[in-house]
Amino acid sequence: EIVLTQSPATLSLSPGERATLSCRASQSISSYLAWYQQKPGQAPRLLIYDASNRATGIPARFSGSGSGTDFTLTISSLEPEDFAVYYCQQRYNWPLTFGGGTKVEIK
Amino acid sequence: EVQLVESGGGLIQPGGSLRLSCAASGFTVTNNYMSWVRQAPGKGLECVSFIYSGGSSYYAESVKGRFTISRDTSKNTIYLQMNSLRDEDTAVYYCARGGSGNLPRDYFDYWGQGTLVTVSS
Numbered sequence: 001e002i003v004l005t006q007s008p009a010t011l012s013l014s015p016g017e018r019a020t021l022s023c024r025a026s027q028s029i030s031s032y033l034a035w036y037q038q039k040p041g042q043a044p045r046l047l048i049y050d051a052s053n054r055a056t057g058i059p060a061r062f063s064g065s066g067s068g069t070d071f072t073l074t075i076s077s078l079e080p081e082d083f084a085v086y087y088c089q090q091r092y093n094w095p096l097t098f099g100g101g102t103k104v105e106i107k
Numbered sequence: 108e109v110q111l112v113e114s115g116g117g118l119i120q121p122g123g124s125l126r127l128s129c130a131a132s133g134f135t136v137t138n139n140y141m142s143w144v145r146q147a148p149g150k151g152l153e154c155v156s157f158i159y160s161g162g163s164s165y166y167a168e169s170v171k172g173r174f175t176i177s178r179d180t181s182k183n184t185i186y187l188q189m190n191s192l193r194d195e196d197t198a199v200y201y202c203a204r205g206g207s208g209n210l211p212r213d214y215f216d217y218w219g220q221g222t223l224v225t226v227s228s
Binding site: 032034036043044045046049050055056087089091094095096097098099100101 | 142151152153154157165167168201203206210211213214215216218219220221
């Protein structure tokens with residue numbers, strides 16, 4: 001099973017600041033990684049797929065990069081609605097696995 | 108408009124059974140991979156079961172032999188039969204749709220609102 005480790009666990013930032021979230025895979029997963037956003041009481045929402053492709057309707061301030069074992073989600077300038085928990089997910093092989101999440105909170 | 112509506116959650120004693128339903132609209136469930144993803148209270152996400160377009164299925168080791176995923180094409184609905192429930196199965200269970208078109212099938216582009224399953228005596 002591929003383990004995804006996200007860091008940091010919590011990121012405390014102010015609106016307008018840049019957020020950089022990390023996801024590291026226990027083995028190479030090529031570019032087969034997605035990012036989701038989850039707000040309290042809501043289902044996750046797909047943001048980025050295959051490392052760097054924005055899903056339909058996702059604002060350009062969200063971007064993804066990386067390949068192999070190291071991946072990054074960047075939010076260029078945090079909006080109030082971006083404070084949430086972010087998860088990465090790999091599809092390189094079964095079982096599909098998710099990271100433990102990074103909470104982006106208001107500083 | 109794509110919608111997924113789960114139902115069937117509730118409080119159940121350890122060892123009991125429950126069947127979750129996921130009614131889909133706006134697309135046909137046989138055209139997409141469909142999955143049940145759960146989230147224990149305050150925890151992360153776990154894909155527990157998956158059904159492919161062709162009908163074959165996958166189960167996480169944690170539920171293998173206890174859970175069964177199925178679908179009813181006439182009702183455009185996905186089910187999760189959960190038997191021999193354990194305390195650790197307590198979670199919100201989400202129904203999620205696998206991608207189509209340019210989006211790979213094993214990413215999830217639509218999710219239901221979730222249904223809470225609580226296993227407790």
